[in-house]
Amino acid sequence: MIKDNLTQVNSTIAEGVRLIAVSKTKPVEDLQEAYEAGQRLFGENKALEMRDKHQVLPKDIEWHFIGHLQTNKIKYIAEYVSLIHSIDSLNLLQAVNKEAIKHNRVIDCLLQFHVATEETKFGLDMAEAKALLDSPEYAQLHNVRIVGVMGMATNTPNRDLIRSEFRTLKSYAQELASTYFQGHPEFKEISMGMSGDYQIAMEEGSTLVRVGSAIFGARNYNIPVND
Numbered sequence: 531m532i533k534d535n536l537t538q539v540n541s542t543i544a545e546g547v548r549l550i551a552v553s554k555t556k557p558v559e560d561l562q563e564a565y566e567a568g569q570r571l572f573g574e575n576k577a578l579e580m581r582d583k584h585q586v587l588p589k590d591i592e593w594h595f596i597g598h599l600q601t602n603k604i605k606y607i608a609e610y611v612s613l614i615h616s617i618d619s620l621n622l623l624q625a626v627n628k629e630a631i632k633h634n635r636v637i638d639c640l641l642q643f644h645v646a647t648e649e650t651k652f653g654l655d656m657a658e659a660k661a662l663l664d665s666p667e668y669a670q671l672h673n674v675r676i677v678g679v680m681g682m683a684t685n686t687p688n689r690d691l692i693r694s695e696f697r698t699l700k701s702y703a704q705e706l707a708s709t710y711f712q713g714h715p716e717f718k719e720i721s722m723g724m725s726g727d728y729q730i731a732m733e734e735g736s737t738l739v740r741v742g743s744a745i746f747g748a749r750n751y752n753i754p755v756n757d
Contacts, residue, residue, distance in 0.1 A: 532560060533567040535745045543739070544732045550594050552724070552742030554579065558586055560746055565591065573615075573740050577603035584610055596680075596721075596740055598652050601625040609633045615680040615721050615740075618642045618652050620662045623674055630673035638677045640721055643702055645695040646684040653681060656702060663710050676711070678719025678737070679703045683727055692727050696734035703735075 536551070543549050550573040553561050561572060565588060574580035575597020584593060584607075592612040599616050607614075608629035617623050617639045630637045641662075644653030654662070662668055663676075681699040683692040703720050711717035721738040723731025728739040 532563045532746060535747075536564055536567045536569055539741055539744050542729065547732050547736060548738050550596070550721075550738055550740045551745050552596065552740050553583070553746065554597070554742065556746045558583055561587055564745065571612075573742075577606040580611070581606040594738075594740075599626075604629045605632075608635070608637065611637060613677070613719075614639045615738075616640070616642045616652065617676075618654055620665060620667055623662070623671060624667065627671040627674045636673050636675050638675050638716075640678050640680040640719060641676060641706075643679055643681045643699055645681040645698045645702075647686075647691070648684055656705070659702070659706065663706070675716065677716045678721065679706065680721035680738075682724070683722070683731075685726075689727075689730060693730050693734060696722050696727075696731050696736070700735040 540549060548571060550571045551564050551569050552573040554575045561583060570590065571592045571594060573594040573596040574583065577595070577599065580593055580595060593610060594613045594615060595607055595611050596615045599614060599622060601622060604625055608626070614626060614637060623639065626637055626639060641659055642653045643659065644655060679699060679702055683695040686692065699722055700720060707717055719737050720735055721740065722736045723739040725741050725744040728736070728741055731739055
């Protein structure tokens with residue numbers, strides 16, 4: 531089933547867009563099946579769950595951390611994580627930089643913006659992002675690299691609202707690219723779109739889509755996660 535689902539989803543992915551298989555709460559066997567079908571990018575939102583899966587799965591997997599990251603959990607992923615999607619404060623970015631130094635790495639990160647109408651979602655507004663990027667503290671961080679932005683649309687059947695929120699995120703990316711990241715071609719990622727709305731996200735400029743249930747089936751919330 532997973533192989534067939536992955537084939538179907540891949541057939542809908544636009545050129546220039548990368549598919550992240552969101553594997554949170556799913557057992558290692560499911561990830562292995564997706565891996566054997568050719569998938570290499572996996573997204574997790576719990577640091578300890580990512581650590582445990584990384585230890586037993588093939589080492590050419592590109593791990594993306596997509597959830598709200600606690601500073602005391604960064605140490606479990608800093609050695610191997612490919613991209614952290616969820617930077618929503620200077621404090622968190624400083625903590626990632628500290629752990630990256632220990633592993634002699636530069637860790638790629640995305641600034642997470644709050645573009646949805648739901649207050650429960652995390653993220654910066656543009657004023658907060660500019661304050662972070664303008665700060666002298668940020669200028670001292672040499673082991674992290676901002677390569678784009680991430681956001682989540684409102685969970686709603688209103689497709690026009692979803693499209694509007696994705697357009698807002700794209701405009702934020704463009705503004706930051708022109709004001710803070712000129713001459714930095716690595717600042718190119720726009721992580722937006724999940725199973726229910728990734729088609730709209732791709733139409734609005736997403737470069738990374740985070741798809742879980744369309745590949746693995748419904749998430750199992752009853753599995754205890756040590757995190």
